[in-house]
Amino acid sequence: MSLYESKDASGEISLRDLFKGENISAISETSLEKIAFFICRGGWPKAIGLDEKPSLFQAIDYFDAVVSTDISRVGSVKRDKEKAKRLLKSYAKHVGTQSSIETIRQDMLANQSDTFDQGTLYSYLDALRKIFVIEDSPAWNPNLRSETSIRSTDTRYFPDPSIATASLGIGPKDLLDDLNTMGFLFENLCIRDLRIYKE
Secondary structure, three states, X not given: OOOHHHEOOOOOEOHHHHOXXXXXXXXXXXXXXXHHXXXXXXXXXXXXXXXXXXXXXXXXXXXXXXXXXXXXXXXXXOOOHHHHHHHHHHHHHOOOOOOOHHHHHHHHHOOOOOOOOHHHHHHHHHHHHHOOOOOOEOOOOOOXXXXXXXXXXXXXXXOOHHHHHHHXXXXXXXXXXXXXXXXXXXXXXXXXXXXHHHO
């Protein structure tokens, strides 16, 4: 049974059909190049109607505002712009994974002469969560009595994958040259849309 054959009289897909174990399939005509563009452009309302190149700058401008001013507005605490950039870049490198916060911290410190202790790191992460720049998926435990979660570490995500690409300083062509990274960012794109649809 195809996706189209499972529609009811109103043209809607029946949930009964979706969960009957039938083979439901569909074909997307969206090219890989277009998906790479959608990941980098993001879902910013102002970007939707712009030409391709200007639309990509919405996420870049947002990233610059976050590291320059927004992160320091939380609790009126002055936070270092370069450390905020490195944190977001490291977070973006671990998008879609269950990397620990310590792994992200060590990645930040690679080839750096300064330090970034855990207390400071948690302060930055807390600020980024409060202004909705990062949005992890909590570890899931299906059994309330289980001693351990099936997944014990949160999965690292952004509310929009374009924040990740802006943090990494990459564009659509870079994603097409690195399909592994693009896969993780595509997952973030799907998570973004699923979260929108569930609201």
